[in-house]
Amino acid sequence: MSRLDDDQLAAFDTDYMDAARWRPIDAGLARFPPDLRFLDLGGGNGRFADRLLERYPRATAVVADNASVLLGQNTAHPRKRTVAVDAMGLPTADLGRFDVVFVNWLLHHLVVTGDYTATRRTIARTLGDLRWLLRPGGRVSVYENLYDGVAHHNAPGRLIFAATSMRRAAPLTRRLGANTAGVGVCFQSGAAWRELAADAGYAVESFTPDTPWAVSRPKRVGLTIRSVRCGHFWLRPRD
Incomplete structure (x- = not known):
């Protein structure tokens, strides 16, 4: 399995959470007590967790990531701790259990370079492992990019995976704007994310789509794209 280098990771040191994207988070958190405990897996610099802690002054947080360059940017907070964790190595006993696990734009990075089928299995397995970190009644919150195709719903993501996984083509694909060049990225269609969630043992409790991107x-023709957007899923473990 390949990982992004520090320069590539630095490009993801970005806050994607605007006011509209907070709405499904706040709506879903209304079911939990004010002293909820949450995990931000792949939480990087901790800004998302910090904003949640400000909104919920009795909540406690764990920010987990495998990138020390991002964890080192966390601001100290009495109700937050940071842990070095590889998402593909869950569950981790010392994390404890949580009311909510947040997975924001992480799953498409869980790549087995050059092996699309193994990558999808890894994503489903990682999602499934999160169930062991949930308290009774817990939920998983997922933000992801949705690449929906024209002829086949999941074709754009498959084509992007093939292009970004080729190490020899990395200089070219990076110049074309692929920050994951040489490592790979596994975007999915909306339907394919639902399939992976079901394979991992979840029901989609709610889904909130963003406005499609330009x-x-x-790119639209070459990658057979019908639409690209991000979307939010609240996932409930099936009994």
């Missing part, structure tokens, strides 16, 4: 005609 995509240039060459």
